[in-house]
Amino acid sequence: MAEYKYNPLLGPTQIRLLCLHPGTHVDQLLCSLQAASIEDAPDFEALSYVWGKPPATRSIICAGKTMRIGPNLHSALSHLRYRNRPRLLWADAICINQNDVQERNKQVRIMGDIYSRAKSTLVWLGEETEDVENSFELIRLSLILWPRDGHGNRSLLAKLVLHQFQPVRALMSREWYTRKWVIQEVVKSREAIMICGFKTMSWDTFAEFANLMDDGMTGIITRLDSRSHASESWDDQKDSFHSVGNVVAIAKLRQGSSLELLDVLQRTHYFSVTKFEDALYAVLGLANDITRNNCDLAIDYSQTIQEILTGLSRWFVLEKQSLKFLHLVSGPMGTPLDLLSPQVKFIRWLGGMPSWVLDLTTKTFPYMPTNAPFSAGGSSPPRARISPDGKILSLTGHIIDKIQTLGGLERDVQLPLPPWIRQLLASNLLKINSRLLDHVERLKTYRWVEEFRQMVLGGLPTLSPQRFEEFARTLVCDMAAGPERASADITVVVDNYLKILAEVDREVLSVDRSGLLLDVLDYINNFDDERVSKEISVLSWGMEQFSRYGRFCITQQHRLGCTQEHAKPGDLICVFYGGNVPFLLRPKIFGYELLGPTYVYGMMDGEALQLGFADQIFDIH
16 A cells, blocks of 8 residues: 655645544544644644654554554554544644654644644543553542642652552653653643543643642652662652652643743753754743744754754843853753763764753753842843854853862762661661651751761861851752742751751661660651751752752852852852852863852852952853
8 A cells, every 4th residue: 555645734824634534442543634724723632642762653544545653643543533423633743744844843833823722632641551550540539538628648648659559650650741742732722631541531630639749749759869778669659750740840831821931941841852852842832932033943853953052042142131041051050961961962072062052951950940039140131242153152240259178969978877777778678667768868968968067167166156157048059949038047947957867866877776776766756757847848948959969169268159069179150240140160271161050158149249350251162
């Protein structure tokens, strides 16, 4: 049978609709394509699904000709077709000629309009295999037992899903939740319907469950993700927990007002793409500050990664007159340079990708937020220019200090675990006492904080009240949830935290407790978490978001700070006009390399502009 040949679309708003012919689940898939203007198209449903890994394909018959599609799309269409009447759908792999780059460019530009015009979006999660059987039923049961407006123990729900609700975990581990394209497909839709096999659930119900889970997961992912000794099953479980966060992110975008591009990029950074271009293209339709005549942001699949990312960065500098995108550059807060995507690493190794160009193609740890409540460089616009070849960003500002001493990384802290704890870890029995494991993780963080305190003490017996406040605010980069500035009582919170955790450290780790295991477990099981709940809740947001993924530091001028993981002594701390935070630069033979944002106590509110530093132009390569 001959292969299907596409007829060209006639205008910029014309689309193809897939008419799925009736049949049973096991019949050969038959369909046809019809062109329509998006403004007056008949009622249709849009499909949201995962393409899957090439080159596996299945065959369908389109208008009497053969067409090859991915197995996941084939399965979706087999489940979605009606038995006795046709069904009108839109699915990108079929409705767009993927071999025509010009058509693909034009169709991708209007995909947001396509999903908003569809009467509903069908979210295909995959077949209902044995491992996900009854997952929708368990989700509905959870919402009955833990109503959103009730006072149930939501952390218990999170733990139940982690340890007992295996079908829900398996469902949440599927690839759909990680893909960046699905964000726009759900956010733009009038109504979204989740489909697993032949079972359905409304998006609103599913999102309500995810929000409930998210409420009960505070701190769980971060603590478990950092456990080098966590059970092997955590590798299988964490995907489902990260998917919860992704669903919540989509739900917030769907419910909220439109956002600027930088906010969209920051909120969706953890989603994945197969093609690097789609890290940007998949979310352009969600931004409210882009017009279709922005040449730097035009969808063009013929461009190289360097052209796309440089164009995006240039747009932020020249069109938006903003340096906030630099918070996401080259290693958003805490991402080592060796974790850059292979494409960007190779291009930078060749000298083709400037350090000031952001990389959207790598998953990263949390970073300094673009809406951080600071104004280090004042309120005036940046004094910036870009070289004609697009490789050098020149910024005017000041060198305010240099890195002198660096602390260690939280994840590298080695606890002196007593033999009985090591035996439990080795035998993987700690999950029978999660409180013990929680205490071990708290102590790991405490030892890291105490290491920084000793670094600040510098051999002195105590810290002055002023120095202790500098220390306390630096622990959380002077931020609280929002983000907003840390509260006035941050010093009291940190002081209580240090005292209580020092007690736990003495009771659990300071003595070889062989033979006294029951005494230690009794102490842990009777430990009143309320004693430290406020302290941990206040500190955990700032530390988990920012500082624990970087390094604490002391500068040559004895200022305290939190900087990049890959910082070195001698790196320059600079403030640029129009930048809301200081940045770390490393001198090179020609110009400078940008390493990322930095927190420095006492330099976050324009103080550098009042100190009489001479203006300097920094050529960043």
